[in-house]
Amino acid sequence: MADEYLTRNIIPAINSKIVGGKGAIFYLDDGRKVLDFSAQTLNLSLGHNYPELIEAAKTQLDRLAYHSSRFMSDVFINLSEKLVSLTDKHLNKINLKLTDGSDAVESAIKRARVASGKPYIVAFKGSHHGETVETLASSGKHFDGPFLGSSRKYLWLEPDDSCEDELAGWLRSRKDIAGVIVEPVMVNAGVIVHPTGRLRRIRELCSKFGVALIFDEIQTAFGWVGTTFAYERLGVVPDMLALGKALAPGFPLAALALNNQYDVLDYGYDELTYGGHPVSCAVALENLKILAETDFKISKKEGLLARGLNKYGGRGMGLIWGVPGQDIKRAKRIYTDCFDQGLLLRLSGDESTLILKPPLMVTEVQIRQALGIFEKIWLGQS
Ligand SMILES: Cc1ncc(COP(=O)(O)O)c(C=O)c1O
Structure with missing residues (x-):
């Protein structure tokens, strides 16, 4: 058994x-x-x-099954370029050396903290951002998990109309907030869709107070809401965009698209052994082609x-x-x-x-x- x-x-x-x-x-x-x-x-x-995805994986396996982050490969570069060209011009850098959605969120949290020199991240109650210690800590449902250790620098907003004023109040009164993380559609919380007006106001507040706006689009990106990214449908551009799940559907790959203001980590802090795996990159490229060509x-x-x-x-x-x-x-x-x-x-x-x-x-x-x-x-x- x-x-x-x-x-x-x-x-x-x-x-x-x-x-x-x-x-x-x-x-x-x-x-x-x-x-x-x-x-x-x-x-x-x-x-x-999906036949074309399986074929892309097999072809890539025959070409090159792995390379370290000391090297580039065609598929790695092509996918990085493609993602930067697909996202808004504000998101002009990409880190593809990530494996799971949790890695992409961790990357955003690290970058927001390093760029600002501040520790706190604001998240939403009921959110789900992953299962590493830090992403469990940020997910607004494990407020006091015994595994959290020192990872407790989070504040949580209710996902309702009170959140804008609450956030404005915190940003005015506190000087220790590095970023705000939002799932445009909170799937694990029961599919709560943030209205565009709320996201716009959060965007304005983050810009005004110089705080990073992070969108966790691990659930919503790559076609699920009719656009490549949910932020396009909702009309609000974040400073960092966490991607995973359907990036290379069925294969491990995650990415963080970001504004170059958050390009603040050196080698040794944000590139994982199996991140940017060539087989996953080949599948992701094929996936993007299919999305572009298919209605x-x-x-x-x-x-x-x-x-x-x-x-x-x-x-x-x-x-x-x-x-x-x-x-x-x-x-x-x-x-x-x-x-x-x-x-x-x-x-x-x-x-x-x-x-x-x-x-x-x-x-x-x-x-x-x-x-x-x-x-x-x-x-x-x-
Ligand atoms: C919104 C969201 N963010 C992050 C994650 C974490 O992704 P992963 O399980 O690939 O680490 C998930 C996983 O379900 C998710 O739904």
């Missing part, structure tokens, strides 16, 4: 083994077919085994999800939707029953919101199927 030797955090919630997948569907060893409205770890933006009809699919979920209090943007406010037991039952009916959803961090985040290439028929299963179970559980 695997649970005799696996640590308890990774004992799988689902007993069956996954054996393959195609598009928005994956297969289990007990013969079941499941519609993946969780995109696995909310990361497989092109679903399972995934996100606004049409967004409309379908909105029509199907608004009547149950759903909220979201693009293909990222949450149905919040459930009694936790009920939400867990709906989640489990949906899975038994062949639909994988996701539960929010506090397990009270059901999250739907299908891959971009999900078909309209699959969305209707998923909504049908969801509705039947939702109504049956009322």
Whole structure:
């Protein structure tokens, strides 16, 4: 039994083994077919085994499987250039020697602190920024975790209209704030979409007080909301932009795009052994090409999800939707029953919101199927 030797955090919630997948569907060893409205770890933006991504990985493996940060390679340089050209001109530098989203957020926190010489980072309650010590400390849900050690230099805002005045007050009265970190869409908190007006005001405040505005777009970038980055749809440009998950869908790679004002770390502080892995870079380049060439009809699919979920209090943007406010037991039952009916959803961090985040290439028929299963179970559980 695997649970005799696996640590308890990774004992799988689902007993069956996954054996393959195609598009928005994956297969289990007990013969079941499941519609993946969780995109696995909310990361497989092109679903399972997208042929061009797999081909790009294989081709790169045959060319060059690894190089250290002492060297450059074509794929590393090409991807860095491509990302700088895709992001706003304010984001004119990039660090691609990162592996996971947590690394990208850590990079932003380090840079904000070094550039300002100040320790505090403002984050939102309910946010999720990763699972390293520092990103757990910043995530607004572990205010006093025993693992935090000295990493406690965070302040948390409520994700509601009170946050602008609260932030303004802190920035006026305190001289120890280095940055503000925001997920434009707080997925783990139950898909809370910050309104554009709020983000604009936070932008103004950060500029006025010389504080770094960091967007954590690890969940939202690379097509999920219809634009390459959510900040484009929301119309507010940050000083640093943390990227991961769907950058190289299914392969480990993260990046931090930044304004050169935050280019303040020397060698030895922010480049990880497997960061910028050539295979992941090749996959990311292919992913960007696919995004540029393919119309995934996100606004049409967004409309379908909105029509199907608004009547149950759903909220979201693009293909990222949450149905919040459930009694936790009920939400867990709906989640489990949906899975038994062949639909994988996701539960929010506090397990009270059901999250739907299908891959971009999900078909309209699959969305209707998923909504049908969801509705039947939702109504049956009322
Ligand atoms: C918004 C956000 N930021 C950061 C992370 C951390 O990313 P990773 O698990 O790749 O370290 C996650 C992971 O779920 C996330 O959702």
